Amino acid sequence: MKNASPNAPKNKLEQQIIGLKKDPVRYSIVPKDLAGHVFQITLEVAQPDPAGQCLSLPAWIPGSYMVRDFARNIICISATCHGKQVVLNKIDKHSWQAAACSAALTITYEVYAWDLSVRTAHLDQSHGFFNGTSVFLQVVGQEMSPHVVDIQRPAEPACKSWRVATSLPELKARRYGFGTYRAENYDALIDHPVEMGDFALASFEAHGVSHDFVVSGRVPNIDLDRIIADVKAICESQIAFFEPGSKRAPMQRYVFMTMVVGDGYGGLEHRASTALICNRNDLPVKHQAEMNDGYRSFLGLCSHEYFHTWNVKRIKPAAFAHYDLSRENYTSLLWLFEGFTSYYDDLMLVRSGTIDEAAYFKLLAKTINGVLRGSGRTKQSVAESSFDAWTKYYRQDENSPNAIVSYYTKGSLVALALDLTLRAETAGKKSLDDVMRALWQQYGRDFYQKALTGQQQGLAENEIVALITEATGVNTKRFMDKYVRGTEDLPLTKLLAGFGMVLSDERKTTKVALGVRVSKDGADCKLANVYEGCAAHQAGLSAGDILIAINGLRVTAADAADGLANALARYTVGEAVQVHAFRRDELLTLSATLQADDMPAYNLKLAEKSKAAFVALRPSLLAFKKIRKA
Numbered sequence: 001m002k003n004a005s006p007n008a009p010k011n012k013l014e015q016q017i018i019g020l021k022k023d024p025v026r027y028s029i030v031p032k033d034l035a036g037h038v039f040q041i042t043l044e045v046a047q048p049d050p051a052g053q054c055l056s057l058p059a060w061i062p063g064s065y066m067v068r069d070f071a072r073n074i075i076c077i078s079a080t081c082h083g084k085q086v087v088l089n090k091i092d093k094h095s096w097q098a099a100a101c102s103a104a105l106t107i108t109y110e111v112y113a114w115d116l117s118v119r120t121a122h123l124d125q126s127h128g129f130f131n132g133t134s135v136f137l138q139v140v141g142q143e144m145s146p147h148v149v150d151i152q153r154p155a156e157p158a159c160k161s162w163r164v165a166t167s168l169p170e171l172k173a174r175r176y177g178f179g180t181y182r183a184e185n186y187d188a189l190i191d192h193p194v195e196m197g198d199f200a201l202a203s204f205e206a207h208g209v210s211h212d213f214v215v216s217g218r219v220p221n222i223d224l225d226r227i228i229a230d231v232k233a234i235c236e237s238q239i240a241f242f243e244p245g246s247k248r249a250p251m252q253r254y255v256f257m258t259m260v261v262g263d264g265y266g267g268l269e270h271r272a273s274t275a276l277i278c279n280r281n282d283l284p285v286k287h288q289a290e291m292n293d294g295y296r297s298f299l300g301l302c303s304h305e306y307f308h309t310w311n312v313k314r315i316k317p318a319a320f321a322h323y324d325l326s327r328e329n330y331t332s333l334l335w336l337f338e339g340f341t342s343y344y345d346d347l348m349l350v351r352s353g354t355i356d357e358a359a360y361f362k363l364l365a366k367t368i369n370g371v372l373r374g375s376g377r378t379k380q381s382v383a384e385s386s387f388d389a390w391t392k393y394y395r396q397d398e399n400s401p402n403a404i405v406s407y408y409t410k411g412s413l414v415a416l417a418l419d420l421t422l423r424a425e426t427a428g429k430k431s432l433d434d435v436m437r438a439l440w441q442q443y444g445r446d447f448y449q450k451a452l453t454g455q456q457q458g459l460a461e462n463e464i465v466a467l468i469t470e471a472t473g474v475n476t477k478r479f480m481d482k483y484v485r486g487t488e489d490l491p492l493t494k495l496l497a498g499f500g501m502v503l504s505d506e507r508k509t510t511k512v513a514l515g516v517r518v519s520k521d522g523a524d525c526k527l528a529n530v531y532e533g534c535a536a537h538q539a540g541l542s543a544g545d546i547l548i549a550i551n552g553l554r555v556t557a558a559d560a561a562d563g564l565a566n567a568l569a570r571y572t573v574g575e576a577v578q579v580h581a582f583r584r585d586e587l588l589t590l591s592a593t594l595q596a597d598d599m600p601a602y603n604l605k606l607a608e609k610s611k612a613a614f615v616a617l618r619p620s621l622l623a624f625k626k627i628r629k630a
């Protein structure tokens with residue numbers, strides 16, 4: 001398809017769209033006011049509902065499980081038919097109904113786009129970015145029709161050199177050009193975000209599929225060649241992971257779109273692209289070959305979002321097979337869709353040879369320590385955390401460490417423990433890889449083909465145990481009861497020992513602590529979290545309190561930077577200190593008995609004498625390196 005003329009219809013869908021006298025649903029979007037951050041959208045509905053066409057904007061974006069009410073950013077909206085104004089009644093916070101009309105209906109509206117995140121839309125003089133969920137009204141009843149969108153260049157002369165990056169297929173546009181793009185239905189339309197501007201671009205092929213890597217924002221001396229070499233290795237490992245025989249990728253092309261900022265981190269997965277946000281300093285500089293934590297975590301992010309191309313964009317929980325975009329969609333399986341993706345993201349870095357085993361073990365230990373840090377893990381299971389993502393994980397507050405567990409991090413440890421269990425019980429013949437491939441074959445591979453006829457299916461809430469048994473012969477019901485639906489800590493020390501690895505707790509019991517996490521608040525030091533049962537909790541301190549002094553010595557923002565290490569260095573475990581703090585501007589004087597720092601500090605390494613046992617895990621870690629070289 002690489003050499004095809006952009007204007008020649010190539011497939012059935014394009015012929016179908018071009019064959020129609022008028023596109024059934026057609027949008028045009030223009031960056032109307034860069035300084036004011038406004039997109040103008042015109043929507044033409046060729047055959048509106050004779051009873052009065054309903055229109056609505058999604059309340060949330062798939063992949064980010066929180067109701068965000070994107071329609072709040074619609075500034076003004078109007079409708080016309082035959083050039084005459086049509087009454088548009090607002091039905092609820094994100095829906096409208098036009099008065100009945102006998103001919104094509106045109107809706108014109110403006111969207112305020114000033115949220116620099118991967119979830120919404122952003123526009124200024126430097127670039128534009130949007131997700132369809134923020135800008136394209138859903139034409140109720142015509143969601144399955146082909147949708148056409150004309151992406152227009154801003155009128156400003158400075159935007160003459162702007163290009164477009166999106167995985168939306170071109171209809172009448174050159175690759176990277178402004179013009180007309182198409183989507184087979186509304187679900188597809190909102191699953192291909194669009195970036196426009198003077199971005200940096202590099203391309204590569206992974207197992208025959210064209211991949212674009214787009215970087216927006218200024219990054220002096222960025223080493224794009226190094227990035228695409230590393231990302232290509234990760235992509236090829238993942239393609240070969242799911243399709244070891246054919247090495248066929250599930251998409252026709254793929255676009256990584258990265259927004260670079262001073263301080264930010266995140267990504268959102270789509271069926272053929274991902275939108276990423278990262279720190280400028282995380283991206284490598286030309287001629288500096290070392291691997292630092294920032295770049296490693298950026299590659300982990302790329303790996304994570306790419307793995308979602310299979311796990312959640314095609315293998316889906318049944319609750320996501322047909323999204324209801326107007327409200328929360330509940331599933332207790334995010335520990336599998338986000339947690340397993342979090343397990344494989346770093347594992348794919350080591351399998352692709354991007355990082356070494358020692359670095360991988362460090363990342364694992366970091367996750368283990370993070371999960372064991374909060375007492376919330378003893379109260380909420382990862383299944384409950386998944387179900388309540390909408391109101392708890394996505395809406396965290398100062399008490400979250402005491403109340404919830406992350407389905408990402410604990411979910412990734414569930415994956416590790418499950419992987420080791422399956423390997424141990426089958427003498428290395430089966431692993432979690434077999435489970436992922438079974439999920440792929442059963443649910444993922446033909447998801448979008450089935451979706452065209454409304455026959456797509458997702459994984460039912462209680463189906464995973466049977467699927468694992470079928471794929472590996474191992475019954476994991478007890479495992480799931482304890483660690484997924486229950487709140488028990490995963491038996492990682494024991495499981496890892498079986499593979500020649502030592503997980504040892506290296507916390508120093510002589511180090512003293514208040515049992516808090518502190519943060520900078522202007523020139524002050526604020527208690528961000530107070531861990532349940534700790535010295536600060538027992539003394540009567542609360543999250544939000546401004547720490548003023550310990551034993552009469554001032555505490556400032558500088559102490560927030562080192563986590564009070566300096567302020568507490570001269571004391572011993574069991575010693576009582578006087579603490580002064582402000583709450584609602586009122587001075588509190590409290591006494592705290594310092595405790596031993598009980599934050600877990602696990603370290604993971606290979607046991608000296610048992611490297612033979614580790615062989616059981618090692619071939620799988622390196623298996624895909626071999627496939628890649630073959």
Ligand SMILES: [Zn+2]
Binds near residue numbers: 304308338341
């Ligand atoms: Zn994710």
